[in-house]
Amino acid sequence: MSFLEEISKYDPKMVLERIEGKTAADVERAVHAERLRIDDFMALLSPAAQDFLEPMAARAHRVTTQRFGRNILLYAPLYLSNECVNGCRYCGFSAKNQVPRRTLGFDEIEREARVLHEQGFRHILLVTGESPKAVDNEFLAAAADRIRPMFSSVSIEVYPMDETGYRQMVAAGVDGLTIYQETYDRALYAEMHPFGKKRDFDFRLATPERGGAAGLRRIGIGSLLGLGNFRSEGFFTGLHALYLSRHYWRTQLSVSFPRIRPADGGFQPLNPVSDRHFVQLICALRLLLPDVGLVLSTRESAKLRDNLIPLGITQMSAGSCTAPGGYADKDHSTRQFAIDDDRTPEEVSRLIRAKGYEAVWKDWDSAFLKA
Template identity: 45%
Template sequence: MTLSLTDSPAFSWKFLESYLRRYDVHAARHLELLGEVRSRLEAFDLGRNADRAASFLCDKDVSREGEAAAGSGRLAAAANMAEELERLRYQLLNERAAALGEEDLRATEELDRIYARLVDRRTPDGRRARRLLWNPDFARDAVERLEQSLDPALPLEALTASARRLTEEHFAPESGDRPGKGGRHRVLLYAPLYLSNYCVNGCVYCHFRFDNPMPRIHLSPERAVEEAEYLVARGMRHILLVAGDYPQLTGIDYYVSVVDALRRRFAGQWTVEIAAQSTASYARLAAAGVLGVTLYQETYDLSRYAVLHPRGPKTRFDRRLETLERAAEAGIRRLGLGILLGLAPAAEDARTLVRHALYLRQRFPHCTLAVSLPRLHRPPEGFAVPHPVDDATLVRLYCGLRHALPDAELVLSTRETASLRDYLAGVCVTQLSAGSSTAPGGYGDRAAGRAAAGGEQFPVNDERPVEEAAQALRRQGLAVVWESA
């Protein structure tokens, strides 16, 4: 079927038709999709039916009495169109990634505008990460503060003192959290709960990669509850659910069932660090009670990214880049981002990370940002860390993030040693994992005195029990909290 799309005052349909005919191998189907979308928009005025439009992604039936069946069908059709339109946009970004130019950006931004109208997206600006994150004029002042922090001519003592003052200013403890008159700033303790280490991706630096011979473990929702019991017994109330990317086992239905099981059993805050999901899937997680989504770009260097991620869904750079935007648009309120230090030149990646954080802040001012700098220590056999980062540079990077992003949570995992973690917590870090296992089922193995079955994502360097880590923070006059504000 051949369609010809004429322009409307709102959207450049003719431009998209021309673009797809030239660059899209599936142009016939996608032109048909655009025709259906346009008909839908013209027939169903989203501006006068915001209550229906707001439910597209969650697929809820909110139609009036007497229109329930027809309304449900319309919503389902619109939701399916929205998901297909989103997939088309990422297909084009992926296929054109090597030669992405102004025409490509215009096409993907136009598709995003149409998508936004179709789902009645309420954020004022569209997805423009590709246009802004590598623009040296965007967030220039913040990037300059980062660069000043990395300058070895600036004495480390002066840098850490300034970072400490900013942290105390923006993260003063609540009165009930203060451990006496010496309380300086608050630090959130959390724990990861690994659900599955099955993964179809080929990330060359990761122990979970598909071809790494390791024990593979996948927890049922019931087993996840058992693991959470160990964490809750130690005082944990903020728990990060982590899993590899294996759609056959870890699809959205699985995650929703796990979160439902956990919330029926425990009070607390649940966040996820899982494979990139669609907007509709994030809406389901938000509806299930998920507070936050963490997803690291690993590196913002496109050429290095391609070499480091040779296989699997994670090869799609732009879909990953916009993940946190999809999550926020779907109702997630806490966004975790970061880079994996060691994969690329640290300063270069950190500059783009700062721009990414401020871009997200600009689009979603109501969301909390949590920024992390995990560092590669002991990668899988056969992978040599190409750009190692020493302790002094790590300290400067964290202080630089504090100066560039004064009110962002800064996160540090048990990849690092106890002494370095305690030091950075006293300077600028506001969120620490503690008592962590990075293997599915690891807490139960530890509690039962069993030898670990293997299957860790990365080695843990700070093996202190939760309470010991908490006491070390309190001795510095820091306020330990168990839930985020």
């Protein structure tokens, strides 16, 4: 059974009603459960759980240190292009926005990659909009092949591909895929994506499965916080992660928590997520998914990121730029969204060490497979 078939069993409105109906007794039972059931997870996402944030955070911390130690993996995004044919209402790259468009050439890509390599990064995420004329599979494969010698892990956050496309990426040295569903509410998804290939909800939802079948070693998922209600979106994100962990157990799974940030187009969150709710979501997903990596980007403020490190975070971006050419040329005019934590990678690394954790720049190398 595909995840599309599994998710069809749940109505988002009924899920939210069940979550909001959970009691303090349900939450207390869930906090102490050895392994969470779906009902327990719902309880941890409920309004009643707001009074249990401290015990949730304490257990999330214990679970994370048991499974991951005190290590925080650092990575950086490298934007190849901001050209896009989609009309996503919330994105600065939307085809409707009158912004400067740029696609890097291979020499420019290598120059950007070299800046990140010199800063210490060995895990890199290649990001693009969706524009087949500007960036296709062959372009991405060539870009990955060009920079691969500088990095132990190359991941992509680009348009969805079919399984053959992902096998092409694996052959070019790509080992990871990040793909956000944005929202698991089909009706809201249609409203947020009025035109473009991204409008196909089903094809996007099945993307992680195609990546797993193609042999990608890392897969990251998440919903864009600020679109749907965070409680139901968190529930479906957790459900999705459980499905992938059962069916693609050889693949390392991670969950990200992107909150909407200011971007060209001026979109405002439909359902803003407060910091307390953000913490609740992270703790709930950590307790549901003890072996899954949790990722925090520079969308969040330095202060909040610092405080969230002990609560289950295992991966963080640092020194990020969301515009093509932003590292070498310092040109931020074409950025996807504004970041909030603008500290340098070294400053983030020092802070991580000061909190008693280890900043990890490299935790994997394809050479391991050849040993």
